[in-house]
Amino acid sequence: MFTRTESFREYVSSYRAVTGLMFMMMIAFVINLFPLFPGNVLFYYGTGVNLYIAEGQWWRLITPIFLHGTFTHLLFNGFSLAIFGPALEKYLGSLKFSLFFLTTGILANIATYLLLPLTYTHVGASGAIFGILGFYLYLVLFHGSNFSTNERNTVYTLTGIAVIMTFIQPQINIVGHLAGLAAGFLTAPLYWRKKW
Known part of the structure; x- marks a missing residue:
């Protein structure tokens, strides 16, 4: 399920959304690394700052993902x-x-806003990535017959490791990670169809 055998060209043409999202994250990083705009404008206006969100800068629930x-x-x-x-x-x-x-990235950022202090700031796509794990967790728990024992165990192991690392690593948005996982798990039924 998670083994990739495609060439780079096949990967890009087969997984346009994944490729596009990664490209946007890389471009944003490069622009910040070699500023094309004065004052690191992407981070200045895009970082998730709870205080600024409270003041109406709602786009900061989206931009930190990238x-x-x-x-x-x-x-x-x-x-x-x-x-x-x-x-x-x-x-x-x-x-x-x-x-x-x-959606899962935004929900993770909303949880971060609601549950952490106004002084809290954050960036990163981790909430959305945990959302993906949450989707897989839903699938193997409620539709496990569609997956091999090895695939189910892989999902359980990866999810467990991700959650453990959330609490071990420093400077991690624990709320964002767990909220992303929950958001993915809870919204997965909206996307479920019988054929995997």
Whole structure:
């Protein structure tokens, strides 16, 4: 399910949504690394700042999904999307996958806004990526007959490791991760169809 055997060209043409999302994250990082606009404008206006959201800057519930503070942060989230995203995009189709990804990311950011202090700031696509894991968790728990024992165990293991790492690693938006996982799990039935 998560093994990729396509060439780069096949991957790009087969998984347009995953590729597009990764490209947007990389472009945003490069623009921040080599500012094309003064004052790191993407981070200035795009970082999730709870205080500014409270003042009406609602777009900050969306823009943090595409911003990453370090190359390691971008690499980890990009790699996770590249591995976990294709099977779900193939199942949902590019448009629905994009909608699901953005919805779970936004819901994770809303939870961050509601549950963390106004001084809290955050960036990253982790909430949306945890949403993907939540979708897989829903599938193997409620429609497990569509998957092999190995596939089910892989989903359980990856989800467990991701949750454990959330509490171990420093400077992690725990609320965003867990809310993204819950959002993916709870909204998955809206996208479910019998054929996997």
